[in-house]
Amino acid sequence: MKKNILLYITIISVFSLNIYSQKARLAAADKKYDNFAYIDAIKTYERIAEKGYKSAEMFQKLGNAYYFNAQLENAAKWYGELFAMQTELQPEYYYRYSQSLKAIGDNKQADAMMEKFNQLSGDDKRAKLFKKNRNYLAEIKANSGRYKVEDAGINSKYSDYGTAVYLNKIVFSSARDTGSLGQRKHTWTNQYFTNLYMADLGEEMTPGAPSKFDKNINSKFHEATPAFTKDGKTMYFTRNNYLEGKKGKNGNDITLIKIYKATLENDKWAKIVEMPFNSDNYSTAHPALSPDEKTLYFASDMPGTLGLSDLFKVKINEDGTYGNPENLGNSINTPGRETFPFISEDNEIYFASDGHPGLGGLDVFVSKIFEDGTFNEVQNVGADINSPKDDFAYLIDSKSRRGFFTSNKDGGQGYDDIYKFLETKKLTCDQKLFGQITDIESKEALPNAKVSLFDKKFNEISSKMSDAKGNYSFMVECGKTYYVRAEKPEYNTNEANITVGKENGQTELNIALEKISCKVAVGxxxxxxxxxxxxxxxxxxxxxxxxxxxxxxxxxxxxxxxxxxxxxxxxxxxxxxxxxxxxxxxxxxxxxxxxxxxxxxxxxxxxxxxxxxxxxxxxxxxxxxxxxxxxxxxxxxxxxxxxxx
CATH class of the missing domain: 3.30.1330.60 (OmpA-like domain)
Known part of the structure; x- marks a missing residue:
């Protein structure tokens, strides 16, 4: 609940009377020298401004005071006075003025302020397009040289792809012909329909000899890209629209693909059901679980898709039901194809795309998932993994930094091949942004102050309370600009921006808060x-x-x-x-x-x-x-x- 901490004046009287002395003169003296007055400077500024006095600093303080307390109509008034005096200000004032103008319905002026803000701070879309068109090859080169890549040792002359780790085994999709009489070929590719296979993982995640996965899962149609819960009792997987001997088709008589769920019972996979968000009229595929197993990510061309296929997420409720699918948005999805998501234990999303700038075909990209569900900048993982062909289905163990990916690049054994890798250097450079919240006058630490972290576009990344010594810290990315806002009752909110170091390490940002009311006494x-x-x-x-x-x-x-x-x-x-x-x-x-x-x-x-x-x-x-x-x-x-x- 927002507190209106600026619109009051309080007088506190402190009586330090000796209970054994009741003389009137002493009492009067104590009262005279121990009375304090709390002067509300903001209200004084406002009354002065109403008289016609102008000061840029005064208008900044008035605008900020109302903005930080969500009184945007009043903020618009004083920011307007500020911009009437000064046309060139720090970028955050254009942003705040824009938000305040929207509150009073002046959308045209708000848009103008936001355009100026984007020019000064780097407009997301234009800045990214400029980077992609001019520097993306240099960026990919800079991200390369971080992997040791080799054949996984489980490939055939057919298509092998889409790995998952399950109880120290690797499970993957393969179109290999194992001599089964029921094995059928797909008319489009002349490849056999894929089934799931598994292999034990040895040292350094090296796969052993493959064998077929559970026969209750494999069918005469495609099975692919499984995802398992950590306890090994639940799996999600992709299959053609086929369940209990019945094949579904869309309006054009085409059998699309869906996501199914199975449960382990007596060491056998059973209770195969399709996801409630499936449809005969669009595809859902390539499920991936979040580290806490409360969210399922997947690819689809369902209504609401921005491109040819997008990445979506859906909440897994405690009672086993599912929420409504949510598109991951245009920071991840493009007019092209986004597919094969994987979420690491570090809460990073890896995915394949031909819409983000790459080396050709599908490339593997990565983005950090913030606590509020938004995403950091998308980065190409580099030329060790990516090639001019299709590279996809990336999986990594966050502790060992070992993993697998699939590619049809030159030099492989079959149509698609699985490669294993060791990441020798992480792509992201991490910084610890830390500091202390203090009283500006007494210099004393302020515990339990709310400290919020924002990116340079004022998207909130995280917030926390300062500890008993007034300290706070956030893990941030190297070289990025952040805003840190500190709030505490009876203090004016303060905000500071900083660009953190470009190498792994720590960056310090201390913030001092000023009390709302100025306490004065005789003398x-x-x-x-x-x-x-x-x-x-x-x-x-x-x-x-x-x-x-x-x-x-x-x-x-x-x-x-x-x-x-x-x-x-x-x-x-x-x-x-x-x-x-x-x-x-x-x-x-x-x-x-x-x-x-x-x-x-x-x-x-x-x-x-x-x-x-x-x-x-x-x-x-x-x-x-x-x-x-x-x-x-x-x-x-x-x-x-x-x-x-």
Whole structure:
């Protein structure tokens, strides 16, 4: 639940009274010096802005304050003021303004802002197309040289493809003729219909001699691409539209393919059923399970497909039922063919495609699946696996980095052949993005702050709470730009972006949060609530400039909220010029500040003031000492010391 953390002002009174002393004078003194006031700076900014004062920083703070609290109508108002002052801003402000404009129905302007955002941050579609058209061969080359590939040792002169690992066995599809009288040839390819075969896996995942898989699974039509649960009791597989002796056909009298499920009972596969999302009118094929076995991925040309065939997923419910199939979207699917998905234990999806830029035919690609189900950038796995022919059905064991894939590339034994590989270097480079969330003033760690990670397009990747020491960490990809947002009740939300290192390692990003309300007591400088370091005057003059009036409006607003508050206004200079001159100039400026406040409705008996010239320097920069301009600036300051509440 979003909390409106910005629209309140609280006064806390802390009484430190000695219970053994009830004297009125002591009680009054304790009250005077222990009362605190919480100044809501955002509301003050808003009231000042309504008077016509303009400041880009002020409009940024106002826009952000409302945006992060999901009050997009108000955010649109102040971001509009910001863009009216400055036309070139950081990309995230175009994004936030666009989202805010949509909330008020200004879609035309929202689209214009999003176009600008895409130009500045790299529009997904155009940027990817540009990369594909110009640099994809170089990228494939860079991704190559990471595998040791060899024949799997189980191939025939026929088609062998589509592997799965099952209880330390490899199960695969083959069109080999084993002499069975029931073996039939497909009229389209003159290849035998494929059945499932299996072989024991030895050291380094080397297959032994193949034999036929369970006869209850193999039929006189195609069986292929099985997927097994980890306990070995459930399998999903692809078969022609054929069940219990009945063959199904579509409207054109063609038998398509479907996904079936079988259950192991008494060491035999039984209870073969088709998936509820199958149809006689389209194909479903090549099932693959997620690591937690709660999602089934597959290929299909069902309605809603973006290309010739797409990848889909479907939820497996606890009661054994299934959700509705979901298209994986255009970050994975293209107008071409996407097929043969495999999900690794690292939650990466490997698949074959001829729509993404490759070397020819089907190539194998990979993308990371984020926690929210979205996908990272799709990458070609390289020329060790891929060729100008069809390369597909990739499988990898995440621990050993060994696996199998299928290809009809030159040099094989049959139509399709199975190859085994060892991945010697991972494609993805991982970085640990870490840091600490702290209070900006006290520097103390802030535990239980919500920390959210976004990609450069502001898609949320993950979120978590900071630990007891305020620490957080995310595993991210090397060389990528991320945004990290920190949120905590009673603090202003803060967001920072960072580009992580290009090699495996760690990148640190600490974020400090500022309390929403500024707590002040007698003796404190009210100006620090608003970052007022200096009330600016023209050189050698004491009349109030426009920039100074903007800051004084903040002080004026607080004085109106707290009618008992009194201030001592102190003006200071640096050491340059004479003592006498600096003292007189600073005194005139202090008095000008008081006059401005009185003119705008503050009673004169609430204000005192004096110029101190260079008599109260805050550093070593006295006469004759060489100092930088920044060091001199520390001494040129205005103070608004609270003398009574």
């Amino acid at each position: 404190d400088d009210l100006g620090k609530c608003f970052g007022i370091k200096m009330i600016y005057f023209d050189l050698d003059k004491s009349n109030i400039r426009h920039e100074a009036a903007l800051d004084l409006e903040k002080i004026l607003d607080v004085l109106k909220q707290y009618p008992n508050m009194k201030l001592d206004i102190r003006s200071h200079t640096d050491c340059r010029a004479s003592f006498k001159y600096n003292e007189a100039l600073s005194d005139r400026r202090a008095k000008s500040t008081i006059e401005w406040l009185v003119k705008n409705g503050v009673s004169s008996n609430r204000l005192t003031g004096k110029g101190y010239g260079e008599y109260q320097l805050v550093n070593h920069c006295a006469d004759g000492v060489k100092c930088s301009e920044e060091e001199h600036q520390e001494n040129r300051r205005s103070e608004f010391i609270i003398t009574d509440l």
